[in-house]
Amino acid sequence: MIPGRSSFPEGFVFGAATAAYQIEGHRFGGAGPTHWDSFAATPGNVVRAEDGATACDHYHRYEEDLDLLKDGGFDAYRFSTSWARVLPEGRGTPNAEGLDYYDRLVDAMLERGLTPFQTLYHWEMPSALADLGGWTNPDVAHWFADYAEVITRRLGDRVASIATINEPWCVAFLSHFLGHHAPGLRDIRAAARAMHHVLKAHGTAVERLRGMGQDTLGIVLNFEAAEPADDSAGAARAAAVQDAIYNRWFIEAISKGQYPAEALEGLEPHMPKGWQDDMALISQPIDFLGVNYYTRSLLRAAPDQPWPSVAPVEGPLPKTQMGWEIYPEGLKIILTRLSRDYVGELPLYVTENGMAWDDHLTDGAVTDAEREAYMAAHLGAVQQARAEGANMKGFFYWSLLDNYEWAFGYEKRFGMVHVDFDSLKRTPKASYHALSAALAR
Numbered sequence: 001m002i003p004g005r006s007s008f009p010e011g012f013v014f015g016a017a018t019a020a021y022q023i024e025g026h027r028f029g030g031a032g033p034t035h036w037d038s039f040a041a042t043p044g045n046v047v048r049a050e051d052g053a054t055a056c057d058h059y060h061r062y063e064e065d066l067d068l069l070k071d072g073g074f075d076a077y078r079f080s081t082s083w084a085r086v087l088p089e090g091r092g093t094p095n096a097e098g099l100d101y102y103d104r105l106v107d108a109m110l111e112r113g114l115t116p117f118q119t120l121y122h123w124e125m126p127s128a129l130a131d132l133g134g135w136t137n138p139d140v141a142h143w144f145a146d147y148a149e150v151i152t153r154r155l156g157d158r159v160a161s162i163a164t165i166n167e168p169w170c171v172a173f174l175s176h177f178l179g180h181h182a183p184g185l186r187d188i189r190a191a192a193r194a195m196h197h198v199l200k201a202h203g204t205a206v207e208r209l210r211g212m213g214q215d216t217l218g219i220v221l222n223f224e225a226a227e228p229a230d231d232s233a234g235a236a237r238a239a240a241v242q243d244a245i246y247n248r249w250f251i252e253a254i255s256k257g258q259y260p261a262e263a264l265e266g267l268e269p270h271m272p273k274g275w276q277d278d279m280a281l282i283s284q285p286i287d288f289l290g291v292n293y294y295t296r297s298l299l300r301a302a303p304d305q306p307w308p309s310v311a312p313v314e315g316p317l318p319k320t321q322m323g324w325e326i327y328p329e330g331l332k333i334i335l336t337r338l339s340r341d342y343v344g345e346l347p348l349y350v351t352e353n354g355m356a357w358d359d360h361l362t363d364g365a366v367t368d369a370e371r372e373a374y375m376a377a378h379l380g381a382v383q384q385a386r387a388e389g390a391n392m393k394g395f396f397y398w399s400l401l402d403n404y405e406w407a408f409g410y411e412k413r414f415g416m417v418h419v420d421f422d423s424l425k426r427t428p429k430a431s432y433h434a435l436s437a438a439l440a441r
């Protein structure tokens with residue numbers, strides 16, 4: 001059973017999360033092209049070459065979607081604003097239609113008593129800037145801060161919280177070294193530069209928005225429990241290196257102004273010159289940390305492969321539709337470690353947690369008991385982390401709706417609300433009703 005609201009402290013925020021490109025429909029409302037459109041159009045990158053052109057048509061159906069949150073008894077909505085919708089060329093003249101849309105969206109949240117949690121970048125780099133190198137170009141920090149300023153001039157009087165970047169590891173490493181996301185590079189030099197520039201962009205935007213009077217600024221990082229596949233020394237080293245690249249790089253830079261040696265060893269030769277001079281900007285104080293958590297990884301040494309010479313091993317635990325192991329214990333481990341070793345009393349939010357499942361609409365209903373169990377176990381882990389001292393302030397389920405799951409197209413369903421991608425009809429799943437019931441108890 002999902003733990004009830006009354007077993008959390010007063011004021012603990014329950015919400016659901018989405019991202020612009022995954023739900024809005026990017027062909028509507030004058031948004032400019034993004035690197036995800038071109039990445040998806042290149043065969044082999046995305047299942048069935050699907051893109052976010054229509055997605056859930058949230059652009060036109062946002063009132064119905066926000067009603068689902070309100071009717072379910074949720075407190076907050078985590079959404080992202082699209083850089084390319086606000087600035088179709090990435091810089092220069094804003095798209096008035098796009099700014100008006102976000103205005104209406106935020107007002108519609110407030111009308112329903114939903115607290116707006118905004119994310120500035122959830123992965124759609126405007127093509128005009130991607131063509132100039134995107135995250136590998138040192139100017140990206142200023143381009144991003146300029147965009148942050150434009151959208152904050154419009155929404156900053158009404159949003160409760162602003163996160164700069166969603167999951168810098170995905171933005172930098174997954175997209176420039178592993179090649180799984182746009183721009184699809186497998187290039188250590190591009191990756192090293194992106195690993196640094198994404199943090200420099202965060203710091204530059206925080207400084208800019210702070211100067212505009214914003215006082216609830218943070219970032220959303222993704223974490224996984226990185227564990228050795230066996231008890232060999234090689235596996236222990238592989239887990240430590242993975243932990244440094246995936247978990248420690250970003251939080252150590254932000255909380256301590258340094259990068260972990262195990263990751264620098266491979267990346268340093270490719271970093272932009274003078275990177276050390278940016279560490280003070282990167283480590284300036286923030287007001288909260290968002291934590292995205294889905295699974296763990298098991299690692300072994302892969303000495304035949306180039307740096308970092310680690311390889312994932314399939315684990316024994318039950319898996320979601322993504323093939324990701326279900327490991328709620330890992331969320332407790334990550335949250336307690338963050339508070340103990342890195343952020344102390346800083347407010348922590350789980351900004352994403354959820355599971356993909358091969359859901360089917362049968363007689364107008366989706367019976368997803370597995371998702372309900374996933375929610376119960378992970379909310380339990382949040383309570384345990386709190387009991388061990390982590391300053392937990394909220395939890396956002398990923399995702400409100402089935403949506404565009406990046407390289408997997410529309411095949412993987414994370415929503416607590418089912419979307420029929422032909423009719424675009426929304427149907428709340430059993431897990432939505434179960435979580436709503438927990439929020440009422």
Ligand code: PNW
Pocket residue numbers: 019022166167170174222292352398405406414
């Ligand atoms: C996150 N990995 O992505 C994103 O913030 C969401 O947009 C996405 O829909 C959700 O999780 C589910 O995938 C991730 O390879 C993608 O480790 C890949 C990884 C982690 C997070």
